[in-house]
Amino acid sequence: MNCFFDHIKVYALSVVLSFCSVSVAFSQPSETSKHTLDSLKAEHVIAQIDSFYYNENYQLALNLIETSAPLLDSLNIQSFKNHILTRRASIYRSNGEYGKALTDFYTVLENQKKDGNVKGEASALNHIGAVYRLRGDYPSALEYYFKALSIYQSINDKRGLSQQFNNIGVVHLYQKLYDKALEYYQQSLKIEEELGDDEGIGISYLNIGEVYRKKGTFDKAIDYNLKALIYINKIGDVDGIGTIYNEIAGINIEKGQVNDVLKYLDKAKESFTKLGSKFRLSECEMNYGNFYLNTLNYNKALNHYNEALKLARETGSMEIESNANKQLSIVYDKINNPTKAYAHYKAHISSRDSLFNEENTRKSIQAEMFYKFERQQEDLKLEQAKKDAVNAEKNQRQKIVRNFLLLVIALGAGLIAVVLIALKNIRKINEDLRNHQDEILEKNEELLQQQEEILAQRDEIERKNLYLEQSRQIIADKNERMVSSIEYAQTIQDALLPDEEDLKKIFKDHFVIYLPKDIVSGDFYWTSSTKGHTHIAVMDCTGHGVPGSFMSLIGNTLLNQIVNEWQIKNPALVLENLHEQLRKALKQNEIGTKLHASIDIGFVTIDYANNKILYAGANRPLLVFTKEGLNKVPGDIRSTGGFQPEHKRKFTNKEIELKSPSCIYLTTDGFTDQMSPDKRKFGQKRLYEILEQMHDKPMNVQKDILLNMLENHKNIEDQLDDICIFGIKL
Known part of the structure; x- marks a missing residue:
């Protein structure tokens, strides 16, 4: 029923826009008035798109973005365009369409750089990092997160800092660097508590709980998840509520306490289905599979793991895909199907190696070290600037005293200088003539020596050119023989293929x-x-x-x-x-x-x-x-x-x-x-x-x-x- 009314809102808004356009055409206002009216209409459209987005009616938001494109293009207001592109890219990211999301976010990033909007630039960098994280490209995710963090620190944006600390912690969690993840989550929590942001506090508690779950400290994990639920319920965050129920279910499975697991999982699945989030549903399906594996119901476990694998492939989540293949291998081994067990284990190893190979780890560490190096350089520059300011003031005072003394000495020495200069000039002219003669003789000797060196270098170059030409010809002959052999092999292979006639x-x-x-x-x-x-x-x-x-x-x-x-x-x-x-x-x-x-x-x-x-x-x-x-x-x-x-x-x-x-x-x-x-x-x-x-x-x-x-x-x-x-x- 709500969806029906939302569709009516889109239609009604389109009618209002059309009516306003006709009214403007008949009244024939000035260009300034028309532009102002169009701007008001655009602001109304953007507000409606935001409403659909925050209520998670993503398809309605996309439809309205498409229908309002001509109006927004005609205004050519960059802030409107960036806002709409960001909304559309965020929807693509939520729907698992990561390629489309990156295209829009990169466009926003370039626009913000051109406009000199550093806060907008940091926001775009954060969004790009989030897409790479969801795709499992952790080095790229950290690179963009640290770039955003550097900008937020330079403008002292605490909310942005908290967001980046949290996101960097998520990447370290996925890379199994749990102590590092906990360090960044706690920095984010400290800022959120200073700001009094319920949503931020709830997310930080949820993430810290996940770290303790990964470390096997289950009591702490449940404690932090229950704390998070209090804050998330206050703001009615459907995604957050579903995630907490899914986390609590996962913890109970790992503890072997399976009594209430299905109740929590059903609540989580209801939330994620309402959102249409395939990524969250894949996490939920993994916990269903773990529950049925622990309770020895292998057929149901297979169904849920296969569904998780399907969703992971649709969203491009390499981590879920790797875990699903690993669990499928375990179940097939349990039911004595070694062929499928081996196939899924190979797929798990392949995905795991892509996520955690040495190169990715090296790049992740490199990104963090590069960020720390830049921060140290900025601190050194600031300290040096202070020292330079003190030295400049000191030098200025010394310069005034020195100039005064020099002026007094110069006046006294002026008379003596006039006499001495005349005598000196005569001696200098004679000395210059002798030096000039010596220089001419020396130059002649140098020219003769250089001529001999040039002739020797020319002979050496000609000898090397001859050697290079001979080497080039040898290589060319070998390449020609090799290509001829392969082409003859092609003739033989083609002769073995069925004749077209x-x-x-x-x-x-x-x-x-x-x-x-x-x-x-x-x-x-x-x-x-x-x-x-x-x-x-x-x-x-x-x-x-x-x-x-x-x-x-x-x-x-x-x-x-x-x-x-x-x-x-x-x-x-x-x-x-x-x-x-x-x-x-x-x-x-x-x-x-x-x-x-x-x-x-x-x-x-x-x-x-x-x-x-x-x-x-x-x-x-x-x-x-x-x-x-x-x-x-x-x-x-x-x-x-x-x-x-x-x-x-x-x-x-x-x-x-x-x-x-x-x-x-x-x-x-x-x-x-x-x-x-x-x-x-x-x-x-x-x-x-x-x-x-x-x-x-x-x-x-x-x-x-x-x-x-x-x-x-x-x-x-x-x-x-x-x-x-x-x-x-x-």
Whole structure:
């Protein structure tokens, strides 16, 4: 009901703005009057946007920002623009859209710098630091927080100082530097108590409680959370209340006191759902999972950990993603599923290493040390300025006395000087003539010596130039031979790929996108036709360039042997034989081998007689599009070749009824992993949406669309990996 009235407010405000515009047009006031009226309307709009924002009606706020853009642009008042950009970026941050948030916050930062608004600049730096913290980029977060802290100290802004101490403490908490975090939180609390700010005091108590929880001092942790609840309830902060309930639940889980845990978690989830905060919901889902893990309800634990992982990936929270993968690994180990346990543990290690690698720790310490160094330099400059002022005053007094004495002496010496100067001038002229003659002789000797040195240097330079030219030619010859060898290897690899004319005979409509990252590729595609059956495979070998191409040659040879010589047609058996032969060829069965190269593959057999498709995959899916939409047929989560923890590797056949018209697609991961200039992957979801929109188009048109989309996404970025997509219309 409240949402309905809020929508009516937006509509009513739009009508009022339109009516005011019409009234102004009819009354034809002066330019000054019109600008004043528009400014009043803009202030009213901004007040309404702020109201929606503080009541956490984010979508309504975004809608009003969009509809009011023409009015605000026409006024060209920078403070209005900065305010709106900050509101929009804050909403993007709350919704987990960190890239959009950073774009707006950086724009505000530049505007504040141009205007010389140091307090606005500090606020923008703080917002940027918060986005980097949520993304798990702790060194960057600390860099911007310390810059903001330095500005707030220079203008003695206590509220800003408290905010920065708190935020720096949060980053140290996430980096498990608990004593450091506690030190900054207590500095923030001291300032908030001086200011008498209930909200600030409540947040400080909440954060200190979290530190004690991390340190295992649970009684203190609960005590500080209950103190925080008193202050947070006063101001009705929904996010703060939810966070406290979630914290108390987490503490009780760690203490093993699970009686009231679900009650606290349900209250927390209710608050976070009302806010629409995916980040807070992911924290809550983690505590649900911990509760059910401790009470041995593994199925419910899996559900909540998976939901936390999904939300963490949507918001870009590497810390939650790492913890969720770790807990999923524990649960899968409990239910005797070692494969998934190992996969999630690997993902946990990868995320954890990204968060806590030595380089990040070094950068974080460096940021803090740089801030302290700047503060020391400022103190030294201030002290030196005081000393300089005292010395300047002392020197001025001495200068007055000295000048007076000099004046007296100068008057007395003036008469003597006149006589002496005349005599001195005569002697000086004679001395100058002798010196000038000596200088000319000396210069001549120097010029002769320099001429000899220049000739010697010229000979040395010519000798070195000859040596450099010979070296350059040798390097050029070696490079030419190396490139020629790789290009010849490309010719051999291309000769092994299916001929395009042969593919046109097999398929009525198809396309192949084959883009090596380097001259030769670790991706390749393969086909074979027998009576009533057509076999298609797309492979992604470990590595790219020369190492990847060697793997692709081995894979091509083994497929021809398994399918064409041994007459094995069953996709799952083909993959099992490929796995065994690949490990045998690379001697991976030997003890102590360090070669764990592998091949991810999608293998399709089209059975025209029985109107069906058989599919088996190793880490690759098959995409099937019919009139009903997308059918994503997953492969097995394992590679052919490489590390094998199990006794015997098995693969599974998937049978799909062949409907006409249908389109099937086999692809490696190079297309979806390609990065854009703003470091975003192209992504599976986006690729699937594009294929679903265009699967009924001719295959050559689909190929052109995909290549254009890839080029626009990649822009100036280098290609990261080999790319291969095989599309067939049946």
